[in-house]
Amino acid sequence: MSLLINIEDLLSGTIVEGTRMEFKQGWNPTPIMRTVCAFANDFENEGSGYIIVGVEEKDGRPVRPVLGFDPNLFETVQKEMINYCNQIQPTYFPVLSLEEIDGKHVLVIWVSAGTNRPYKVPDDVLSRTKTYHYRIRQYSSTIVPSQEQELELIQLTAKIPFDDRVNQQAKTSDLSFALMREHLEKTKSRLFDESARMSVEELAQQMNLSQGANEHLFPKNVGLLMFSSTPQKYFKGAKIDLVEFPEGVDGKNFNEITFEGTIQQQLIDVLSYFKSNIIKEKIIKFSDREQSDRVYNYPYEAIEEALSNAVYHRNYELQDPIEVRILPDAIEIISYSGADPALKQRDFTRGIVRARRYRNRRIGEFLKELRLTEGRATGIPTINRALRENGSPKPKFDTDEPDRRYFIIEIPIHPAFTIDSDTLEEKATPQAIKILEYCKEPKSRAEILDYIGITNQTKNFNTNVLPLLEQDLIEYTIKESPKDRNQKYIITEKGNLLLSSLKKDNQ
Structure with missing residues (x-):
């Protein structure tokens, strides 16, 4: 074979x-x-x-x-x-x-x-x-x-992973001979030519998509999820719901699309939708250098990895679909149930995630063969790297500790797509510009207030520094402990972008 x-x-x-x-x-x-x-x-x-x-x-x-x-x-x-x-x-x-x-x-x-x-x-x-x-x-x-x-x-x-278990509610003939051969053709397997002379039952056995004696041969869940025409017939939640909220989740207007079919085709279709309708490009020019920056509201590689991981690691025993929410300033990808209990919130925050065991080992194999996901434990680092190289803020992860009912990846929009000419003047007060320039290196509260010539009092901090924090123009250097006595403040990518935009407008 x-x-x-x-x-x-x-x-x-x-x-x-x-x-x-x-x-x-x-x-x-x-x-x-x-x-x-x-x-x-x-x-x-x-x-x-x-x-x-x-x-x-x-x-x-x-x-x-x-x-x-x-x-x-x-x-x-x-x-x-x-x-x-x-x-x-x-x-x-x-x-x-x-x-x-x-x-x-x-x-x-x-x-x-x-x-x-x-x-x-x-x-x-x-x-x-x-x-x-x-x-x-x-x-x-x-x-x-x-x-x-x-x-x-x-x-x-x-304790066989769910995707590798036999499904006695279906028949091997429920698998699609065409879909199985399509996979073999895409992966350039020699089995593709050999399979032309096989029955659907024989090919399912060769691909390890079924199990049992010939008279009691049943398909495995992975076969039904990836190689049956209507996986939702057996797994109601095996779909992806994409919802756009142009005015935020509290707004009245929204657009909802449901992607069904095999789970790999769902992934391909959603990624295609992102390429065509969501991802946008912007050229940023600078006054102090000739070379411009080409940035995206969301780097495709980060979206691809986050969605692939949701398809790979979700719990297909549940009836909840994967949810993709497109908000004005972020994309949220929600999968059920939550992350494995061995993975802690602090692991995701640090960007160092080492899974002990994978929920869907066979799904992972097939997705890797199709090059729809990367190798072991590379998902979170890939997302972080793609956002960093695009100049985007860091992603946020919510493991729903301790209940572990869901897992959310939030990918924030690049700040270049949140600053427009209508808001520049409001944010760019002389005092704000002075603070942003000063905070290109980490500065303490006392240093900032002294630099702009006012006393170190809470009222002065709340008036001059706190609004810049709230607008994500500066950020804490010790994020996990905002009240730390050694806390300092540094300009964000969004703050740098604001300064660059102002310099360009003043030329």
């Missing part, structure tokens, strides 16, 4: 993370079967693992051109694997595929996450005396779990 993923994409590491791949120069059953067991246990709910035989490794990356695997040995290895896989407790069989790359063949062992974990394997499948241990992946290594990890692995028994 051929892989779902193109072998070139697999080796590139752009779609499958290094932790889910292991390279072997040659066929060596003992370490290979340990890794098969570890990938099948899928301790971190990462999804499929791949063992590539015939490839040398250096610093975790494959060495190209590959060494190669003798294709004449393929049938022999297949027969040996039957014996070795029967030694795994309970029995587990991966998929073997002979792939071509660099003018040579390599053997790829595709190990999808097992549905009967935890699995044990002999330390040495070639030894007459068998000593069994559980095996798990830790980063890029296969290890025997510690006592604590072993207990956690055992507790994962039958």
